[in-house]
Amino acid sequence: MEPQQQAGSGDAPPKQVAQAMDRLGRAARLIAEIRLGADRILEALLVSNENPRLSEKAAELTLGEEDAMRRHFLDLRTVGKQLEDSGVLSGALRSRGNSWGLHMPLVCPDGAVVAYAWKRQLAGQAGASAVDRARLALKAFSDQKRRIFPQLEDDQLNRSNNDTIKFPPTKRPRLSHRPTQSPNIDSTEQKPMLADILKSIQTEAPGVTISTYQRLEWSKRAESLASTMNDSSLEQPKEQILSNLSASFNEVAVIELVASGVFRVLVSLHPAGSTDPDAVAFFSPNEGGSYLHSRGMSVHHVFKHVTEYADKALQYFQSSDPNKALSHLLSWICSHQSLFTKNCSKCSKLLAMDKSLALLLPPVHRPYLLNSKDHDQDFATAYHIGCSSYDV
Amino acid sequence: MTVKWLMHFQPNQGTTLTSQVMAEACAVAESFPGVSRDGRWRSAMTFYRAVPRDQSLPAPSDLPRDLIGISLHDLPNEYLFVMRSQRLILRAHSSVQTVMDKLQSYKGRFFINFEGLQYKWGDFKLRIGKCLYNPNEALRGIVMEVEYLPLSSMDKSQRVMEEFYEIWREAVASKLLAGQFINTEVNFVEYGLGDSYTPQHTAVLYGMCVVQVIASSNKNQ
Numbered sequence: 001m002e003p004q005q006q007a008g009s010g011d012a013p014p015k016q017v018a019q020a021m022d023r024l025g026r027a028a029r030l031i032a033e034i035r036l037g038a039d040r041i042l043e044a045l046l047v048s049n050e051n052p053r054l055s056e057k058a059a060e061l062t063l064g065e066e067d068a069m070r071r072h073f074l075d076l077r078t079v080g081k082q083l084e085d086s087g088v089l090s091g092a093l094r095s096r097g098n099s100w101g102l103h104m105p106l107v108c109p110d111g112a113v114v115a116y117a118w119k120r121q122l123a124g125q126a127g128a129s130a131v132d133r134a135r136l137a138l139k140a141f142s143d144q145k146r147r148i149f150p151q152l153e154d155d156q157l158n159r160s161n162n163d164t165i166k167f168p169p170t171k172r173p174r175l176s177h178r179p180t181q182s183p184n185i186d187s188t189e190q191k192p193m194l195a196d197i198l199k200s201i202q203t204e205a206p207g208v209t210i211s212t213y214q215r216l217e218w219s220k221r222a223e224s225l226a227s228t229m230n231d232s233s234l235e236q237p238k239e240q241i242l243s244n245l246s247a248s249f250n251e252v253a254v255i256e257l258v259a260s261g262v263f264r265v266l267v268s269l270h271p272a273g274s275t276d277p278d279a280v281a282f283f284s285p286n287e288g289g290s291y292l293h294s295r296g297m298s299v300h301h302v303f304k305h306v307t308e309y310a311d312k313a314l315q316y317f318q319s320s321d322p323n324k325a326l327s328h329l330l331s332w333i334c335s336h337q338s339l340f341t342k343n344c345s346k347c348s349k350l351l352a353m354d355k356s357l358a359l360l361l362p363p364v365h366r367p368y369l370l371n372s373k374d375h376d377q378d379f380a381t382a383y384h385i386g387c388s389s390y391d392v
Numbered sequence: 393m394t395v396k397w398l399m400h401f402q403p404n405q406g407t408t409l410t411s412q413v414m415a416e417a418c419a420v421a422e423s424f425p426g427v428s429r430d431g432r433w434r435s436a437m438t439f440y441r442a443v444p445r446d447q448s449l450p451a452p453s454d455l456p457r458d459l460i461g462i463s464l465h466d467l468p469n470e471y472l473f474v475m476r477s478q479r480l481i482l483r484a485h486s487s488v489q490t491v492m493d494k495l496q497s498y499k500g501r502f503f504i505n506f507e508g509l510q511y512k513w514g515d516f517k518l519r520i521g522k523c524l525y526n527p528n529e530a531l532r533g534i535v536m537e538v539e540y541l542p543l544s545s546m547d548k549s550q551r552v553m554e555e556f557y558e559i560w561r562e563a564v565a566s567k568l569l570a571g572q573f574i575n576t577e578v579n580f581v582e583y584g585l586g587d588s589y590t591p592q593h594t595a596v597l598y599g600m601c602v603v604q605v606i607a608s609s610n611k612n613q
Binding site for chain 1: 394424425426513514515516541542543544545547548549551552555556559587588
């Protein structure tokens with residue numbers, strides 16, 4: 001094996017990630033070599049058993065293989081040590097200060113390699129140069145802008161809505177979002193308090209269990225959900241009910257809404273303790289693991305599509321009524337309790353084949369436009385992707 | 393565990409079941425856009441009968457005479473027993489089969505294998521398989537298992553599964569197969585099973601389904 005230069009701490013994170021991936025590849029090749037060697041030894045033993053004349057040759061082969069295997073094991077040990085030092089096997093480098101938002105590739109207990117815990121649009125590009133990354137980021141943002149703000153193409157619409165649409169100063173920071181300290185931000189007088197919003201949503205939608213977490217608490221809970229699901233036990237873990245929470249609402253960063261048997265939704269608040277929703281994601285109630293967070297994505301198609309639509313809804317609520325964005329968002333989320341039971345308001349069926357996606361989906365688009373008088377807002381209609389009109 | 397429905401194929405009156413039907417059913421599945429084949433699957437069922445220790449004494453009446461043992465394709469390390477008369481289900485490690493063989497208190501009388509192809513279609517998984525009588529590999533029936541991955545609640549997934557069943561039936565009818573798929577209806581409450589889907593539910597479904605398959609195959613012979 002050719003000597004590999006060590007990744008010093010002075011190396012840029014993309015190089016470290018690239019080297020880590022390289023080492024993982026080498027480790028995999030070494031393991032394959034070892035397996036082959038073991039096969040050859042077994043074969044040699046079998047041959048010498050059946051054919052005593054060849055036993056001397058077999059013995060020679062076995063000794064040769066043994067040498068090779070020993071070397072492979074030593075190499076593997078070295079590579080393993082390098083990987084361990086660079087934090088690949090333990091995920092210890094999750095929150096390094098200058099990691100550029102990159103994480104070291106993580107080897108999970110079942111052997112899968114998670115290369116990039118980063119934004120899905122730029123997946124696969126972590127090893128590219130900064131110029132490439134900037135170019136890709138620009139492309140991703142323009143695509144997203146076209147998707148989420150199609151009205152921005154239209155100048156006339158822009159001008160007429162100038163007074164009411166304000167883009168909030170903190171747009172979701174996709175590139176450099178990392179866990180921040182939770183500043184003690186007091187909610188302003190005009191905005192309702194987080195506790196009040198949650199209580200009113202709880203009374204409005206009794207079928208949904210709402211819990212709040214600090215950021216680290218949620219990471220632990222997400223991990224624990226993975227192991228609970230693997231038990232396939234009949235009972236789901238008891239959800240934290242609203243009244244049992246600690247009173248430190250000024251550190252809440254994650255709101256979890258669970259409708260039993262239907263969904264688990266995560267809403268993150270930024271900054272922590274405020275009432276400004278930052279990201280939202282829908283998951284199946286039987287999903288668990290570290291990918292369960294407000295910027296994560298479900299493995300199921302139905303929830304993937306609802307999450308994408310929820311992104312648009314969130315942007316809309318933030319831009320049209322920033323003070324009440326969280327209440328609107330939470331109400332809108334709660335209306336999804338009937339995700340698997342409410343027929344499409346256009347074609348009156350529950351499941352419909354989406355031709356372009358080649359998937360059978362229930363109605364995953366629930367219009368989020370607010371009426372001018374916004375009390376008694378009820379997000380009661382639902383449409384299949386193909387049935388919903390463009391500007392909803 | 394995610395929700396599953398189990399259906400079996402009921403051939404039209406007067407027709408016999410052949411492997412051709414299995415191929416046709418798979419063709420219907422493959423005709424939906426976006427379906428991808430996902431390998432093969434295999435489950436096995438054993439019908440046990442009690443072997444009385446002492447032949448002269450009558451068998452105690454509270455012990456079940458018949459027992460069904462099932463090994464499911466998605467749980468290779470487990471073995472489930474269903475006692476239909478007592479409505480009981482037991483979930484055990486797969487090594488219990490060796491124990492049964494050694495104990496000889498129940499002997500396997502006949503064996504049925506389910507094997508076939510598996511498909512993935514978005515959030516659904518379809519498994520179409522032949523129901524084969526073990527010693528002579530005679531085709532007794534065709535079953536289809538439908539799994540909806542996002543949900544584990546029977547209640548919440550009821551409508552989705554119903555609509556899927558309708559879509560499937562329409563597709564089968566339009567391709568003019570000589571029969572139709574009938575869903576296995578089970579009252580899970582009688583077996584003490586709840587709303588959250590478990591392997592025990594699957595075991596009960598298979599137990600009921602096989603009874604219907606055997607009945608319909610006997611009728612048509």
